């Protein structure tokens with residue numbers, strides 16, 4: 378049997394591409410190697426843009442709604458630690474319970490001061506900062522929708538790809554007009570195309586029960602910039618139900634894996650959190666873009682290098698690029714301006730923060746820089 382398009386990977390980019398193809402009447406086959414897609418290492422943080430993409434754009438989907446995709450927690454506050462200082466970001470429209478959270482946070486600054494010895498700067502914005510989501514739940518809901526809309530799904534790993542055929546690890550060979558590679562940062566298809574690796578950031582993440590963090594109240598998500606530890610990367614602590622996702626990422630390159638391990642352990646001991654408690658995960662983020670159209674083969678999401686090399690955020694970029702790639706295939710005259718636009722924007726920001734002098738100075742002096750009128754809003758927008 379022949380398909381209009383074969384998509385490899387049921388992550389955000391593959392799912393988004395599949396929904397767009399199906400809405401245009403294409404005959405779609407999706408390959409997924411994992412029995413539970415969405416279980417990969419990820420903080421699960423959805424920015425407001427990603428949240429709106431999922432729940433506004435797809436609001437008419439039967440299987441997919443805020444109810445079917447819970448639990449999903451909205452965070453309207455973010456604590457940002459930079460160099461030796463703490464910067465707090467909170468929404469203007471705080472509800473009483475958010476207020477409690479804010480008070481808890483400011484109460485905690487005392488404890489943080491013991492670690493970093495500096496005071497906290499607070500920055501307020503009006504929009505929620507992010508939503509913490511369970512990817513297994515919402516990806517599964519979209520997968521169900523795609524099946525209902527008529528896509529075929531094969532739960533097998535793709536072993537080989539050409540522009541006309543896909544061959545699975547069990548030797549199944551399928552003919553197709555187009556291939557969409559949505560197979561993540563270490564994409565097999567990207568290797569087949571002999572492109573440089575998409576991996577721009579390497580990460581470690583530890584998932585621990587909230588009770589492990591006895592000394593602190595980590596109810597508010599926080600991100601930690603510290604040039605001496607993470608270079609142009611950063612650490613994050615995202616609270617989710619009864620667990621904390623504590624992770625960090627550093628720019629990929631020579632020596633990155635050992636720097637990552639030692640920085641992570643150093644940071645945990647700064648935070649007085651136990652090392653090697655809970656579940657340890659490693660992962661890569663695809664943030665190096667070298668094009669997305671290669672004849673009949675198209676790359677999307679991390680496989681195309683769409684994630685931000687600065688924030689590591691990739692879910693929104695995966696959703697958007699999956700949709701854009703599907704549009705390009707369905708309408709031959711359509712050329713996405715969004716895909717190269719996002720890539721250029723990330724590259725510019727990254728070249729600034731990865732500069733050894735500029736980056737160090739920006740990250741370590743963020744507190745003073747953010748006091749300049751207008752700069753704080755601009756910088757915080759770059760975050761989200």
Ligand SMILES: Cc1cc2nc3c(=O)[nH]c(=O)nc-3n(C[C@H](O)[C@H](O)[C@H](O)COP(=O)(O)OP(=O)(O)OC[C@H]3O[C@@H](n4cnc5c(N)ncnc54)[C@H](O)[C@@H]3O)c2cc1C
Nearest residue numbers: 386388389390410419420421422535561660678679691692
């Ligand atoms: C530790 C960590 C934390 C992160 N935290 C965040 C965050 O909080 N917020 C955010 O926005 N982004 C985050 N990211 C980035 C985000 O996870 C990715 O950018 C996003 O998942 C990319 O989506 P994707 O669909 O392109 O690829 P993926 O989500 O990686 O999906 C690829 C899919 O393809 C499948 N696949 C791969 N190879 C094959 C094959 N040969 N055959 C069949 N199937 C295959 C995989 O099983 C997988 O399901 C994080 C990344 C890491 C590593």
